[in-house]
Amino acid sequence: MYIETEATPNPATLKFLPGRQVMAAGTREFTSPEDAEVSPLAQALFDLGDVTGVFFGQGFVSVTAAPGAEWSDLKPQVVSILLDHFVSEAPLFVGGDAAGFSVPAEDDADYGDDxxxxxxxxxxxxxxxxxxxxxxxxxxxxxxxxxxxxxxxxxxxxxxxxxxxxxxxxxxxxxxxxxxxxxxxxxxxxxx
Incomplete structure (x- = not known):
């Protein structure tokens, strides 16, 4: 298995393409280690210590590095975690992939459509x-x-x-x- 990487307009974030589906539908963003507890993959990425954000799209994973972190050091670690996850066919979420849909957080403002x-x-x-x-x-x-x-x-x-x-x-x-x-x-x- 080969994982491609792409730069994004955000210099702190790289996009990783595993060449297979990540999310069946929807997206999911993790902005803290606590958010990541529902996903073994996201949790493993946060456990690296230099990760401040993980985002799952349909066919990609975006990872945001902490300020001061060097992608030259972090990228091989991220690729290794992604390879282990996808080769082992581990579930994306605790309890299966159904937990993955992006939903507004409880504290999101309600802009109330008329x-x-x-x-x-x-x-x-x-x-x-x-x-x-x-x-x-x-x-x-x-x-x-x-x-x-x-x-x-x-x-x-x-x-x-x-x-x-x-x-x-x-x-x-x-x-x-x-x-x-x-x-x-x-x-x-x-x-x-």
Missing amino acids: PADADIVEQIKDLIETRVRPAVANDGGDIVYRGFRDGVVYLAMQGACSGCPSSSATLKQGIESLLKHYVPEVTEVRAA
Whole structure:
């Protein structure tokens, strides 16, 4: 088995491609060792000590290195853990893969879509799903719709996109422009 790596726009994050499915559906982000307790793979990556984030996509794993960590030292360790995991065909999650769907954390703000905006929200979600998410996944991350209120779309960046120096530009110049073009009711896009 061979695991490819790709740079992402976030210099702290590398994208690892095992050449096989990682998540059957959805995505999952881990931002602390405590979050990672549900996944033996994520937990093993955090146990390296120099990892501050792990993100599972459909066909990739993005790993974020701690400030000061050198990828030249960390990358072989990450590849070794990934190889061991995928060669052994160990489960991705404790209790099976069903635990993997990305769901908003309990402390995420509720932006409360107005039922009167249902058609607008559907257009926004469709554009995000068909135009934005595939591009963001290519960069080792994901984007999650959080809500639409008073013309403002709230989105959360995950994986390599979370904390990326270019994420503000992606939101404002890329996603906001796209949504405003196709959905005139959108006046702004904000990070949630």
